[in-house]
Amino acid sequence: MTTRQPSDRFEVSGSAGSKQTLTLSVANFGYAAKQIVIKPLNAMTTASGTLGYSASRPLAAATSVTQLVKSQTLTLLPQTSKEVAIPITLPAIAFDGEVLGAIAVQIDQSLLPEDRGQITVPVAITMTDRLPEFNPTVGTPISSMDKQHPWLTIPVENRQARTMRHVKVTLKVQEQHWWNRFVAPTVQQVTMTNVTIAPNSVLPLKVKAPGNRFESSYQVSGTIQAGSQTWPIKQVLHPNAEAIADFNRDLPWPWTIWATLIGVFLGIVVLVAVIRYWWLFRK
CATH class of the missing domain: 2.60.40.10 (Immunoglobulins)
Known part of the structure; x- marks a missing residue:
């Protein structure tokens, strides 16, 4: 003792x-x-x-x-x-x-x-000479507003009773709706180097949210490195629904929604035109 x-x-x-x-x-x-x-x-x-x-x-x-x-x-x-x-x-x-x-x-x-x-x-x-193995993860993001732009604070979690030193965190954040998946993905990336994470604590990593509104889900991918070890990160995260609904009330609709509405309208017009042409052709 x-x-x-x-x-x-x-x-x-x-x-x-x-x-x-x-x-x-x-x-x-x-x-x-x-x-x-x-x-x-x-x-x-x-x-x-x-x-x-x-x-x-x-x-x-x-x-x-x-x-x-x-x-x-x-x-x-x-x-x-x-x-x-x-x-x-x-x-x-x-x-x-x-x-x-x-x-x-x-x-x-x-x-x-x-x-x-x-x-x-x-x-x-x-109390002992044993140290637990590192196993960093990311938790539920916290939404906030800064100068009328949405931001996400992504918690990088160290749930072990061991200090993580000289850590490099590289994360990419992408919206999880169909436009970003298949048409034009919008990605925000954040990198922090030489980070020290206390035992059983969270590194609050702030990143500008893709787009001009909050989405219900985001794909977060990247790596966390400490020394010679690297931990891959790939998760779908969901901010608090009530919080993002409050923020989104005062934010403009994203252009992807307008593009979708215009696309649906044009599709209906084309469909009506095709049906009418087919009907006239049959006569």
Whole structure:
């Protein structure tokens, strides 16, 4: 059983159910008493492909830092410092891989712009030497509007308790209606390189939706690469139906619908003309 406090992070490892204590030094160099909140955060992946921290529960995780560490509140008098003990009890059942998070020190229970009111100390927790295999997938896309154009946020999911580093993601997004399948496919492609995906987290990959309206389904294909491994991606994804219906009310109809209507109208005209010619010819 070991607990280390390097200059940049806590590293914790131990057996199932073991109790440990992290020690954090906090100081108030101001001239007024300050209320300090010490709280746990879980690792997450930012939209730019870097590690970040939030209170949200990790994806498909057996445990998390926010489950293992409790928040504390204390008052620091001016020009004083204090050693704070942070107890942590490891899960009763050992897990493979790693759990990442941070201990956040927050002043006055409020965040200032650019997180200047919060300091985070990363925490890494392990219980075995075994690491699960990577198996990245993509989940249900989230629809949004930006400058009157539809966008999709495609979640690239890492459901394993293992950090994915130096990842390259290349995805193509194509509408799933008949015009794009057989006539004139419209494809949007997005690529991100040197990405780090936290354990049990999602990389929110934003891509401009093909066309000028949301469709009920999209085909997403491409690859996710990490080191020498490559995972092919080919799935049909369906955004939330109610959300896209709300967005589409304020968007113009795509030209493919007008082309289809005109084609149907011309087909009816031709059919009527053929039937009339055949009828006259028979007479």
